[in-house]
Amino acid sequence: MGNVFVLAEHRQGALRDITLEMLALAPGLAKDFGGEVEVLLLGSGVDALAEKLSGYGVKVLVVDDPLLADYNSDKYQKVLSALIDQRKPSLVMVGHTAQGVDMAPALAVEKDLPFVADVIDLKLEEGVLKATRQLYSGKVNATIAFKPADTYLVTVREAAFEAPDPSAAGSIEKIDSPLKEDLDYRKFVEYIEAEVGDVDITQSEVLVAIGRGLREDKNLPIIEELANTIKADLCGSRAAVDAGWLPHDRQVGTSGKSVKPKLYIALGISGAFQHVAGIKGAKTVVAVNKDPEAPIFAHADYAIVDDLLKIVPKLTEKLKELKG
Amino acid sequence: MKTFVCIKYVPDTSEAEVKVNPDGTSVDSSRFSFDINDADNYAVEESVLIKEAHGGSVTIVSIGPKESEVMIRMALAKGADNAVRVEDSRIAAYDPLMVARTLAGVIKGQEFDLVLTGCMASDDGQMATGVALAELLGVSHAAMVKKLEILDGKVKAHRELEGGLMEVVELSLPAVITIQTGINEPRYAPIRGIREAQKKELKVVNLDDLGIAADQVDVSASKIVLEKLYIPEVVSKAEIIEGEPDEKAEKLASILVKGGLV
The missing domain is CATH 3.40.50.620 (HUPs)
Known part of the structure; x- marks a missing residue:
């Protein structure tokens, strides 16, 4: 006892x-x-x-x-x-x-x-x-x-x-094993390793990450333009992968990848612990989410409380201008 | 294949502020919209796919209020055959073991090959009900399944582990499978299905109807006590960028460029 x-x-x-x-x-x-x-x-x-x-x-x-x-x-x-x-x-x-x-x-x-x-x-x-x-x-x-x-x-x-x-x-x-025999009702078959995609996001220096806040795939182009502007790779939360906006190898979090970029821009990601566990290695985190209570803000260095669709186009435009 | 699918009616709090009621043990859900729990939606789809490929039937089981019948009818419209809704305020709903015991009371004694349910509820996120249910029913199980293959008298379940690794296990039937999101692409209910769903059986029962003694699933039966709910203090070191949307975007761009981050 x-x-x-x-x-x-x-x-x-x-x-x-x-x-x-x-x-x-x-x-x-x-x-x-x-x-x-x-x-x-x-x-x-x-x-x-x-x-x-x-x-x-x-x-x-x-x-x-x-x-x-x-x-x-x-x-x-x-x-x-x-x-x-x-x-x-x-x-x-x-x-x-x-x-x-x-x-x-x-x-x-x-x-x-x-x-x-x-x-x-x-x-x-x-x-x-x-x-x-x-x-x-x-x-x-x-x-x-x-x-x-x-x-x-x-x-x-x-x-x-x-x-x-x-x-x-x-x-x-x-200790002596209490197991006497193998089980007939549940058998281990094999492990299958995760597929390797075209980009290894665990090595990316800059990541633009999307979540449920993107709402629909027709909004993807504005995200891609931002990513292209700052030479970032795209990744996202489980919700973004489940919705089919991104392939599985771009998922960040416990069931996906742990990333360690210099800059991580989280767009419309609420910040469930499963996701946040994957960005502990990120140096600087920017979060844009319209919910001021979103847990992601507890892990951000810079925070914007707003709809990502209102922020991203202007952000891209200004970045292009500043970077000449 | 005779399949039961356990689904939960949950509030969408993804972009909403959550407030705790003065009683300290419940949240004010009056402003939330409710719908099927995300992972359960995938479980419904998987059950219908199995029925389409292998025949059989799908029975929906849910513990929830009258309003949740909209959700249940939607599952029926997608191809489930009938449903049981349990409504009883005596169930200690905060304890997944009490929920599992109630669900077991609905399913036990009936013939089944599979019980599917979401691996996690988006509201309380315990990931416990399905696995507990398997133990109560005395059948095999696999949790967090992202691919399910039906074989003869068996299933091959691909469990999603950390880092995207899959653990493949073979289970004898009957079995309880908890479904991970992303296993399939949930369909929209067809118009004809919605019409037909109105005619499908939706049985409403309470604990007495199920022959479950209340003191087996109520707060006295639960071995845990929900003492209080509270809003955690968010300790954020973040610099909050204020202003109109365009201003905020411009300020952020300057910070990123000046800080040498991009």
Whole structure:
């Protein structure tokens, strides 16, 4: 009792950032619960990852099993379920990632755990665990209290916490795999890498990005003219790609690319966290959005509250004039 | 293929200011327009595509108010066959596990091959209901699916991971699939479909009709308490460029050029 489980996330041999980000939050909570942090590492041949994780001053519980060679939510759920029964942690932390969201809600149902998804903060206040999460794409925050239970479950938002630096040496404990056989109802087939397009936006110096605020594709030419004027590449939010305005390899954000241009001009992009996570490397961010409450403005260096269609043509004209 | 599609009626807050009601636990939605949740719209389209290619039927399930019937009729107009709307103020709608339990109560006991739903609701964004529903129904699942191939007794689901990587998994049926936006191109409802939709069955039920005890899905059953909602303080370091639209554009152009940014 009292321990905090952190589920390590890794893929294709590399740890995912979320794992270390959760380690920013876990030690304080473990202390409040009167226990310690235990990082669960599930996989096959993961000694190197275990070694790396133990360098953060935590205990790493390793379940090394050929059945866990490829990620499978249902197998992860079975292992976590068994470990929760055996070790009775007070809190289980899982990344709010493509892996985590595919597993955690089912685990919550199976084990009847109080569960909050996508938390951006988590505190124990006078014995009550309280989570902060966002609604309406970050326009509203919610405080959610967990009713008292032996074990709580959360998924933690990516990039909401800064990964700590490696600290003291921790320890590694190998655990027998609770998996007995392969699953017949869900099988991993393969990974398919993202298509490579004509332009690699991760290398672009200047990016003009569009979002839902473009409204329709007939407005694309004014954007293209701006981009041509300042030798920028075009990219956009998920909404712009879903609408067919841009090919998939131009999508910026968690499910697209992370970019690091000198200048990022966000036009009609609201700034959902999934998008903003992809522009952390941008040096200067300009945002144009007609909604003054748009979360993108919290990440901008220059802000214009207006309809992009009213701003962009004049901006292009003036840039042409100034650049001669 | 017998498919259920779970859809949600959500406010469009993309360009609107959101205000919290004095009760502190709800938002003032009186000025918002409501429509089908974006990802659910893709789920409806996927179900109709599957029906067109493989036959079968599509049943729409939604928990929501009377006004949401416009949305449900639109899904029927696109090709769904019938619908169930659950309306019951006792459901703890802030808790996706309670929502999933209610949806399971609608679907359980009926024959189905697939349950489709959007991978995320645009209002509360928990990404939890579909996966929880799969566990409650005791069937396999895959979340954030951007390509779905129907095979014999199985499906191949392409899950969208970070960075555009796809994880392909094979699931036995029945299964719950949560659909990611961009999986298809949602159609507009044809005029004839809109007319026909008026005649299709839209059953309205409450918890009692479903045989769900209220204390299984209400605030007493939920293991979490929505304590308060508040507008987060936006800490912006941005220089706000003011003026008429043309002035703002010109000022920005000067800043970019003088700053050596372009």
